[in-house]
Amino acid sequence: MDTLQSMKVFVRVAQRSGFAAASRDLRMSPATVTKHVASLESRIGVRLFDRTTRRVSLTEAGQMYLERCLECLNAFEDADTAISELSKEPKGLLRVAGPVDLGNQIAGTIAQLLREYPGVKVELLLSNRPVDLVEEGIDVAVRVAASLDGRYVARPIALARVGIFAAPAYFRRFGRPRRPEDLRQHRGLVFLEPRPRDEWIFERDGKSVRVRLEAFMTSNSGAALSIASAAGAGLVVAPSFVAHPELIAGRLELVLPDWKVLPELGVYAIYPHRRFLAPKVKAFLETLRATYGDGGRDPWWVEATPKSKKRTNSAR
CATH class of the missing domain: 1.10.10.10 (Winged helix-like DNA-binding domain superfamily/Winged helix DNA-binding domain)
Structure with a gap:
């Protein structure tokens, strides 16, 4: 054979x-x-x-x-790719990995890619676990992290600010936190993967406060926690792309808007090799760049505080 x-x-x-x-x-x-x-x-x-x-x-x-x-x-693929570069036409199967809660964003970018390049097919794999790009045959992974280990080539896509959010109904029942220390008395919704994240650092004017939330609900889905928070279940600490749908709808409000939540996150496209980059990979990276930019802004952030909502309503 x-x-x-x-x-x-x-x-x-x-x-x-x-x-x-x-x-x-x-x-x-x-x-x-x-x-x-x-x-x-x-x-x-x-x-x-x-x-x-x-x-x-x-x-x-x-x-x-x-x-x-x-x-x-990989050596054979590099050889084939070097020749296919002559045509410059993106085609073939593109295997893309990313975290579950960024799936909708990745899927939208992929849809745009498929419209523009009919010869490309895509396999989208969503998981919160770290993936080995080489061993698992992944062409490009979209990763959300405070920093990367340098094992792969990384291209910044966007910033993802982290905030703490809750629903107006929750505030009516339990009151609104006025300072980070108040969060210890509230009901926390905690993300589980790749490890439980119930402790956060809040920073303002050179002052840092470390706060641990008491978990009343945990999940490996940030979207599920965001929806539960919008229904009044508790406070959720989430990156902007997770909270964005509920913020736009007015079902969540930003808590402690004057405080920065650390760590700050970046969104990156990572891939195994810089040499002989396949046209299909180049096309996907360019589509990401055209959609989100070069990593210098947060496209999902919404200042959803009661004051800003009041301004929006009066403007109507």
């Missing part, structure tokens, strides 16, 4: 942790996928996967072989 094709099949089985899922992705029969893996195992003389009725996992040799296969396949 074609060794290069068998390596591609092996990598997809490893990435998807299953033969059936890999066969669907590759549009091959499960039997063909099994034959490709068996051919590799026979050629190199080791077992690559441990198989049970419930799961498929890499052996120690399989993990080592996966790393080498990825290096080899």
Whole structure:
């Protein structure tokens, strides 16, 4: 069998942790996928996967072989990309990853990309866990972070300010916090992934206050917490792109507007390599830049305080 094709099949089985899922992705029969893996195992003389009725996992040799296969396949892809650069026409499958709560924003950018470049197909994978771009075969990931570790090439897209928000109904019942220390007496809605975030730093005029919220509700969905807060469940600390829909609708208000919430977040597009960047990746990065800019502004921030709402109403 074609060794290069068998390596591609092996990598997809490893990435998807299953033969059936890999066969669907590759549009091959499960039997063909099994034959490709068996051919590799026979050629190199080791077992690559441990198989049970419930799961498929890499052996120690399989993990080592996966790393080498990825290096080899990336080299082949670089060679192909160098030639395809001559055409400059974005095409092929683009695999994009991003956090769940930024999914709607990413999907809108992808829709624009697909309208402009009919030859491009997109697989959008949303998860709050960190992804290994090389091992998981991701072309571009959109990441929200205070800082990055420098492992990948990163392009700033936007700022995402963090604020603390609650509903007018909540204030009528529990009162409005006037200073960060007051938050300790209120009901907190806490985001869980990649780790619970119930402690925040508030800064103003050189003064910093660290406050821990008591969690009355937790979730791995910032949007769910924002909706619950808009329904009066409690205070939510959220980045602007999460709170934006409820702020625009007037269901949430910004609390402590004179205080900055730390850490400040950036939104980045990250990708594994700077060399031989595929036209489809370049097109997506350019679409992001055209939509959001070069990382210098927050396109989702709304000053949704009672005072600003009053000005908006009077202007009507």
